[in-house]
Amino acid sequence: MTRLFLSTAALLAIACTLSTADPADAQKPRAAKRPTSRTFQMALFFDRKALDDTLFLISATIGVPIEIVGPDLQLQGVTKNQSFALNEPQQPVEQLLRTILLKANPDDKLAYTVKPNAQGIDTVYIVSREGAAKRGETLFPEFKVK
Numbered sequence: 001m002t003r004l005f006l007s008t009a010a011l012l013a014i015a016c017t018l019s020t021a022d023p024a025d026a027q028k029p030r031a032a033k034r035p036t037s038r039t040f041q042m043a044l045f046f047d048r049k050a051l052d053d054t055l056f057l058i059s060a061t062i063g064v065p066i067e068i069v070g071p072d073l074q075l076q077g078v079t080k081n082q083s084f085a086l087n088e089p090q091q092p093v094e095q096l097l098r099t100i101l102l103k104a105n106p107d108d109k110l111a112y113t114v115k116p117n118a119q120g121i122d123t124v125y126i127v128s129r130e131g132a133a134k135r136g137e138t139l140f141p142e143f144k145v146k
Contacts, residue, residue: 043090044100051104052080055126058100062093065123066112072131076109094142101126113137 040062044054052068059066068080084103088096101110109128115137117123132139 040093041090042093042096044086044088044096047085048083049086050081050083054100058093058097065117065121066126067123068126069131072128075131076105076128078105078110094140098140111139113139114141
């Protein structure tokens with residue numbers, strides 16, 4: 001009986017809260033909660049795929065732009081169509097990106113950085129460690145997904 005009373009009271013409280021809300025508030029856009037990529041998990045399995053195709057797939061999945069800084073990669077002898085196989089179980093996207101960069105260049109010369117693009121949207125840039133160091137960029141920062 002007490003449980004029924006508490007359940008009914010909780011529902012009544014919710015209904016009262018909803019009915020007394022300002023209708024103008026409903027028209028205001030709400031800020032979406034954006035979890036960090038540490039909470040966004042992803043798995044990738046394929047026999048052979050190019051680096052740029054793999055990054056495009058991740059970008060489309062998480063809703064964060066990913067761009068390759070071509071001159072950085074060229075200086076390290078890495079091409080964006082570098083192919084590799086991948087068999088990675090569910091894991092945070094940041095860890096998956098690190099694994100992909102190691103697959104694309106086992107010498108560990110690649111990294112990523114995050115900064116706003118020309119439109120002000122946070123973008124993941126695939127860079128060389130050397131190029132990023134010259135520009136003073138932070139490597140492997142956390143980034144947010146939609």
